[in-house]
Amino acid sequence: MRAEIGYVPPPYPYDRLDELKPLADRHPGGLVDLSIGTPTDPPTAAVLAALGGSDSERGYPPSIGTPDLREAAANWCETRFGVQVDADAEVAATIGSKEFVAGLPHWLRLRSPERDTVLYPAVSYPSYTMGAELAGCRAVPVPADEHWSIRLDAISDADAERALVLWVNTPGNPAGGLDDLAAAARWGRERDVPVFSDECYAEFTWDGPPRTILTPADADTAAGARAEADGVVAVHSLSKRSNLAGVRVGFYAGDPELVHFLREVRKHAGFMVPGPAQAAAVAALSDQSHVAAQRDRYRSRLERLARIVGRFGPEPALPRGGFYLWAAAPDGDAWGFTRTLLSEAGILVSPGEFYGPSAASHVRVAAVLTNDVLDMVESRLA
Template sequence: MTDRDTVGFVPPPYPYDRLDAYQKLAAAHDGGIVDLSIGTPCDPPPPAVIEALSQSNAERGYPASIGSEALRRSIARWMGRRFEIDVPISRISACIGTKEFVATTPQYMKLRRPGRDTVLYPAVAYPTYEMGAVLAGLRAVPVGVDAAGRMDLGSISGDDRQRALMLWVNSPSNPTGALDDLKAAAVWGRTHDIPVFSDECYTEFTWSTSAQSILQHGLEGVIAVHSLSKRSNLAGLRVGFYAGDAEIVEYLQEVRKHAGFMVPGPAQAAGVAALDDDEHVRVQRDRYRSRLEFMASTLSKWSGIDIAIPDGGFYLWFNAGDAWSFTEKLAREGGALVSPGDFYGAGGSHNVRVAVVQPDAKLHLVAKRLGM
């Protein structure tokens, strides 16, 4: 075999594909499966958003890759209301949801700083932080977290710091719901000349404090990443945005323009309507808080495990001992599908994540099946 015949990258199984056998167990119940494994919203978006989507008249032409001025101004207004910060629209840009941004940004940052080869990310985290590094041919280095769920930045070795291209933080965390110290992350990044990318997609569902953004601690050297998928039940539209450091935003805008990344015009118009309305978010917050409390109580009584409400997000995250056995038992007895914690890193291997995204009637169906 010559070098040119060497086997290259083989994609690993997609995490949720590993649940196929448990899906069949859950689906066997009268009333079918109740899928709590993926955080896909099931509640309706606001009518004004659907109206804007259908009446935008923006479907004919190519949309601006950076996002329309109307969208970027609505983002700036929202950040002003939510975080009390003033971000110029020149430092704001659209992305096609945020998963693609998380997965592709490392390769573009590598082109910007070819002498660095390492992506740092939380040890228990959304799997795409690691996969984005892998797809770019970079080192993916997990950073441990402390007892409060905050990244232990002091544990990063000198060699990893020198090689680091970027640091991902995620607050509220998917899957743990923990809130990180975003000010400390920003200071650390500036001290070591390492850009910090802060995934804040669950910030509207922060329970123990007000909503937080890394941009509240300055724009230099940091990028905040947001999505309308969770906030406004618009996962199908793929509308997200990033904002922060002027040089990094401008660089990514230009690279992404060349690559043809564009949020469709009608989706951008819907995004404006969603961002300008806070009332539907208040309603959704109340739904998720109620569901978190109901499912924590139901699963605690059924399993005997003490399950706490997270500091943020809409996931229950708890130590189930043998996570895969717990997943199988819940599918068999309750017809509900959840995610074993090793999907999110070896540090979560004993845990289970429960996404409380299904309508109340389906959650009550699970409780009834479990005899609660």
């Protein structure tokens, strides 16, 4: 007799769009998929050379990251944010960022078994919720304000007492909000709740400079300040910054006790970034010019897409950060708007409910495809 299955995972959100895709078939060139933030621009030649010429294929790579990778990450934090982190004690590698986000509650539950709650932005990427669910934890969404920034004052004392972690995401996916990271760090320290800051879109911050939760309060980061890492961890990925989503490499940096704990459990679990990927990451983190070029591409595409989407509903405002448009659906019908954009323009977007019940009246539009593709979409509408 077959055993009864105790847990059935929900449908993967983006798989739910498959049945709608034929609506775009009537358009020349077919479907234009803007539903997922998959980079389409090429990595640099130096990164590809490092990926193919590292001579690191035969041996097991260090789970925590090679010394070169950790040093490159630390140098990048100082160059980009003006904060100094210890590459030996406060930095470690991840296989991209999604596995780290989804797996973190499981590891933290081992560290603090008396706690069972994951706090996360109510409008956010679904991995925060699923990480809690897969670890058998409570997933408690924290509301956003009118600017799509997290409202720390909305967290109850009861939930704070049970919290394993508070997630913040700046710039936010999907809505592009910017959180007060200093306030989030202070909130966590006052309540002894670790705060993890998902900063994988930091390079595409449009409203002011990029920011990190590691920045000390009132520090002169222009001169290079020692990171204020107590109780906080920043999470970064090269998927968006350097068009390396297929290589799967990122890093986390912050509180040395938390970093050490996570390093050790992840060693035992076998989490290792492949050696060639680590070499490619060193090359990518050592160059900022390709990121500046990518920023220009995304900014231009956001502006073009805002005009395209605005032909079918309210023209969306440009985000404060990230490369997604967060567009209000006419009459609040996100699925209806998704069908309209598919049938009338051949573009596929993501209904907001993928990112939480309170997001159900919007759609997310990823500015990832090239200008040639956007030219084709505009020609359909001419």
